Amino acid sequence: MEPIRVGVLGARGRMGTEAVRAVGEANDTELVAEISRGDSLRALPEAGAGVAVDLTHPDSVMDNVAFCVEHGIDVVVGTSGIGERELDTIRGWLGERPDTGVIVVPNFAIGAVLSMKFAEIAARYFESAEIVESHHPRKADAPSGTATRTARLVAGARAAAELDPMPDATTKDPDGARGAEVDGVRVHAVRMAGLVAHQEVLFGTEGETLTVRHDSYDRRSFMPGLLLAVREVGGRKGVTVGLDTLLGL
Secondary structure, eight states: OOOEEEEEETTTSHHHHHHHHHHHHSTTEEEEEEEOTTOOTTHHHHTTOSEEEEOSOTTTHHHHHHHHHHTTOEEEEOOSOOOHHHHHHHHHHHHSOTTOEEEEOSOOOHHHHHHHHHHHHHGGGOSEEEEEEEEOTTOOOSSOHHHHHHHHHHHHHHHHTTOOOOOOOOOOOTTOTTOEEETTEEEEEEEOTTOOEEEEEEEEETTEEEEEEEEEOSGGGGHHHHHHHHHHHTTOOEEEESSTGGGTO
């Protein structure tokens, strides 16, 4: 079986460097293009790339996806900043290229995907839920894509269980100490040197609390999930969000 021909966008970044290594070392993938800022995307079709992995920046990711879809190249998106509006736009592009697949992955770490599933399960049993996400200070967006997706999963589970609104007597918060609000779930973002990617989902009800926590200490922890998405995207046309379905969750 021929190896999957892969191009990495953002190849010189911290995640991109790890992706280049992982794709190059795997037996069933072949690294055919390394694209960094200022390089032409035309290198992807010229190299015969079948899959592009985007690890760039929220400001450029949509243009990159548009180019790949136009040229029939499947895309694995690990860049943050893809919300519902952007997903709808990508679905529109794919309507004209139904043979192309795009997987948008808020977090490639298998443990992080499992922690989101655990949080979704727990959400229906607790009065209160909040999220604290902590990342390195070079991260461009806040809240993180992982935290946003987790908040939406928690909110959906609470709605399905017909829970009352979460108790919160706060009426004065001029400095935003209560954090952002995503679908009614409070999300607090920390940006600090020495961190990589960390998230806590805090649940509380009368007499008890539950914390679902995941920590990535090294970007190599993202590579098994990234390679899984690369292997699967060719068989999943349209838009897929997250690794959940790829893992059978």
